[in-house]
Amino acid sequence: MAREKWGTKLGFMLAAMGSAVGLGNIWRFSFVAGNNGGGAFLILYLLFVVLIGVPLLLTEVSIGRKAESDVIGSFKKLAPKTPWYLTGFFGIASAFLILSFYAVVAGWAMFYFWNYINGSFFTSPDVGYEGAFGQFISHSWHPIIWTALFMTLTIVIVLGGVKRGIEAANRIFMPLLAVLMIVLAFFSLSLDGASEGMKFLFTPDWSALSDPSIYIAALGQAFFSLSLGMGAMLTYGSYLKKENKLPSATLGIGLMDTFFAVISGIVIFPAVFAFGIDPSSGPPLVFITLPTIFEQMPFGGVVGLIFFFALVLASLSSSVSILEVPTAYFMRAFGWSRFATSVLMGSIMFVMGIGVSLGFGVWSGVTPIGDLGILDSMDYIASNILLPLGGLSMALLVGWFLKKSEALEATDLSNSPIGGFWHFIVKYLAPILIVIIFLNAVGLLSVIFPFL
Secondary structure, three states: OOOOOOOOHHHHHHHHHHHHOOHHHHHHHHHHHHHOOOHHHHHHHHHHHHHHHHHHHHHHHHHHHHHOOOHHHHHHHHOOOOHHHHHHHHHHHHHHHHHHHHHHHHHHHHHHHHHHHOOOOOOOOOOHHHHHHHHHHHOOOHHHHHHHHHHHHHHHHHHOHHHHHHHHHHHHHHHHHHHHHHHHHHHHHOOOOHHHHHHHHHOOOHHHHHOHHHHHHHHHHHHHHOOOOOOHHHHHHOOOOOOOOHHHHHHHHHHHHHHHHHHHHHHHHHHHHHOOOOOOOOOHHHHHHHHHHHHHOOOHHHHHHHHHHHHHHHHHHHHHHHHHHHHHHHHHHHOOOHHHHHHHHHHHHHHHHHHHHHOOOOOOOOOOEOOEOHHHHHHHHHHHHHHHHHHHHHHHHHHHHOOHHHHHHHOOOOOOOOHHHHHHHHHHHHHHHHHHHHHHHOOOHHHHOOOO
16 A cells, blocks of 8 residues: 655645644743743753754654654664664554543643633633632543543544645644734733743843753753654654655754744743743643633633634644554554554543543542652653653664665755764764753653762
């Protein structure tokens, strides 16, 4: 069976942007930046995206396009008769873990969007937004319904295939998301006191750079916000035609991903400062703090509706790429149809998501890893172990296993003056930094390097 292809290079770029732009940009970027001093963090984040993120993105996409296969099949083709293909299972496993809890959080966003549509959240509920959020996520079956609805939408898009499903959806999602976020940014900037938020985001506190943790936080955000290491970009790259040039496409994806992260900061921080909220509020920022702010704004109900619609769009564009990772593998490995594979993979992830949802209610006492709940445990394993190992295996394959000439040809950098610089980053710098992220995530960095 002939492998599906993107209709256009732009279609690939929009889909890849959709994969990268998700809860990690709008939700995670805001509270990580808030916890790490704003402007200084932003500079480091931008630096790491350009120096590390984009080269690794180019690496991952090039593996897929060269092998024209899924995350496991690509390693089998490029490193035949070696156990290298086993590293592809890092991506498959992380996809199952990530989408099972991602769909739960995205379901929360859909619940909020619906409550803004019907006007329930235009004013604070009787128990307040914090109380309403706590009651909702701890309910036995209400959040599961919203998770099911979100997973159904994800499956339907993946069912449509590469061109008619994923590409067609992202041609609508990404321009619409950009417009919505820009509208929200202008509105946020119009608030009294917004200048303090802009100062926080864009005026660096250079003293913050003396803390080693800010570098690791910025590096981790750059790595994870680009969807690196899971195989989503590799899988999307495998649907590219050979004549599509990679350097300009991956740079464009990196820049647009960064644009969405910065715009989300411009949406959130001016509003946070305008209403005297602590910018380091953490994960509750989106679901508790922002609705409280929206209520105090002129036209706040409409702003809330637009914001959570944008959040749902961003979540959906990312979830589609995550589901495509195991779908592409099982279709090839077992010869299953796209319909059967998409439904089966999505259903398994939904069942896992039920456990995640119950982890905020009747299973709230279940702590698989230390004192971490079900969602945090799954996030810990996927984000801190599987994704770094997946990214490391791709960097080592291209940097050390393939000949330099092969690697440069695969990335369309054979005649480029930056080819040598890119290869140095992928061969030496990126693996070292990925190992640092990994050691920090598992708590071993300060043990090995006590001065940090």
